[in-house]
Amino acid sequence: MSRVVLVTGGNRGIGLACALAFAADGHRVAVTCRGEAPAELVDAGILAVPCDVTDSATVDAAFATIEEELGPVEVLVANAGITRDGLVLRMSDGDFTDVLDANLTGAFRVARRAVRGMMKARWGRIILVSSIAGRIGQTGQANYAASKAGLVGLGRSLAKEFASRNVTVNVVAPGPILTDMLAALPEEQQADYAEAVPLGRLGQAEEVAAAVTFLASDGAAYVTGAVLPVDGGLFMG
Secondary structure, three states: OOOEEEEEOOOOHHHHHHHHHHHHOOOEEEEEEOOOOOHHHHHOOOEEEEOOOOOHHHHHHHHHHHHHHOOOOOEEEEOOOOOOOOOHHHOOHHHHHHHHHHHHHHHHHHHHHHHHHHHHHOOEEEEEEOOOHHHHOOOOOHHHHHHHHHHHHHHHHHHHHHHHHOEEEEEEEEOOEOOHHHHOOOHHHHHHHHHHOOOOOOEOHHHHHHHHHHHOOHHHOOOOOOEEEEOOOOOOO
16 A cells, blocks of 8 residues: 655665655655755655754645645654764764754654644554664764664654554664765774674665565554664674
8 A cells, every 4th residue: 555655864875765665665755855855766756855853844844745745644754863973071062952953853843743644544654763873872972872762762652652543653773884974984994893793794774774664564563662673683682
């Protein structure tokens, strides 16, 4: 069955892979992005909507556009996020709160908006994209790790609130994934990351997308409040 899917931050990396995977499965897909939409989105017939998840007004405007063009959002993938890395002693209040606002509060804003229609329809899927950093911490990423850990508490709270309306909420926690950000690191550093992974390699964005599309499927109807690691076995907890 074709669903209306929204992927926030869907213009690159994991978000883009998720959007393309949903489109390939025949769903009507929209993404939010702050820059120009890549050619892959246009070629796949995916609707790109400008949105800043730190601003509730632009979130509402983005949803209004999607609802007019495609229909009410039935599947939400909250993926948009930023990094402002630095050691705590040198990290400003703004660097900390800006990351939490985009990564955690931003996910709250889009979930709050999406769930209205899901409750009316008595069906919905919300998938929050966290990170292994939120589970094990990361030097120089106290802000990022805190935001990603917060998504687990947010997701499980939403799962309990909306279970009676047949809305499932789950969290995906990727490990080191070969995205543009990771690819920009020196090859030696990439090799060190891969060596730390039991499977001995970096992950692909498409492998995260496969987990996300499963959680959005009818086959995952009895899965809610879960944290699904996609990390090659790096965190077995």
